[in-house]
Amino acid sequence: MKALLVTGGCGFIGVNFIRFLLEETPDFHGRIVNVDKLTYAANPRSLADLAEAHPDRYRFVHADIADRARMARVFDEEQVDAVCHFAAESHVDRSIAAPDAFIVTNVVGTCTLLELARERADRIARFHHVSTDEVFGSLGPEGYFTEETPYHPNSPYAASKAASDHLVRAWHTTYGLPVTISNCSNNYGPFQFPEKLIPLMILNALEGRPLPVYGDGRNVRDWLYVRDHCEAVWRVMTRGAPGRTYAVGGGAEEANIDVVHRVCDLVDELAGPRPDGAPRRELVRFVADRPGHDRRYAIDGTRIGRELGWQPRESFETGLRRTVAWYLAHADWVAAVRSGAYRDWIRAHYGEEGGAM
């Protein structure tokens, strides 16, 4: 892999992945071309120091993956020989409110990249597609998702990711494109946009605002520390068999209400008590449930453990402590991603499209 195209590299996992490759992966010697449309979820400044430290190994291109002509130029000008595809609309609640963008980016955008890779099949060594365990639907109290679990997506987001997984697999079966797919559980860690559960709760708890917990708070997610996920993606890209799928989990099942309580206790400990001394757990408010809310996700990671020797390193206790500490230490990053001034900065640097919400 001399020229690796990373899509969505200014989003949460993409930023962590590019940092992981350039700073912590001695067996990666190539260049990274990061293509990102800069939606509301992106922050190109999360990588500004890397662009300066590795000018010959890192390049950012502001583009939409669904823009075929533009992406063809990127593939050819950069001589792309491998793809790691993160770009997506990724938030379930937004997909319920406005599904269209999920179809355009997650389905049409993925198809566009597959076609461009197919046209350059002699050069493309690997097309890795990053997907979610949400394609499998909801578990009851028992059992785990494996690579053999039938697809049963429930939200528009999950349905769009399921569609993209099927396209990727079909481009392998039909055209022999050397694809791999990973379906991972909920990630958490530094640089996550504060609309997802953990960063939203950290910041609301810090600021003394209500903590909205959907339904009875007993929905269960399997939490995967983002750096562990990055390591798994790299392992699959470099050692996984073409055409193969890998389920990736954190081995950390928690009910939402327990996650929120842990966050409250960590913020109390690390940021100090609220002015009135009341514990932040008192900020929890049970609110109307999400429509079609999946009850439980959990991953059986036997395949990636046995075939690729990958295990998560971080426990939920240590990972969550690191995450809370990171948000407390990066108030400037938080203020930037929430501010209108930040949108203005993107428009000034990358043009009007960069501000598309």
Ligand code: NAD
């Ligand atoms: P994110 O929303 O934080 O970032 C997505 C990035 O993609 C943003 O930088 C955005 O600007 C970019 N993007 C969106 N549309 C684009 C387009 N049309 N062209 C180019 N760039 C575009 O998402 P994330 O949490 O980093 O997730 C990355 C991938 O991992 C997604 O494919 C998601 O489905 C998958 N995933 C995420 C999780 C999780 O817990 N975050 C879990 C399982 C799978």
Ligand code: TYD
């Ligand atoms: P989220 O971070 O949106 O990830 P996903 O929907 O992809 O699993 O939500 C994680 C869980 O937390 C999910 O069960 C919904 C719940 N949740 C809340 O209870 N309150 C909130 O404000 C949010 C954003 C999520």
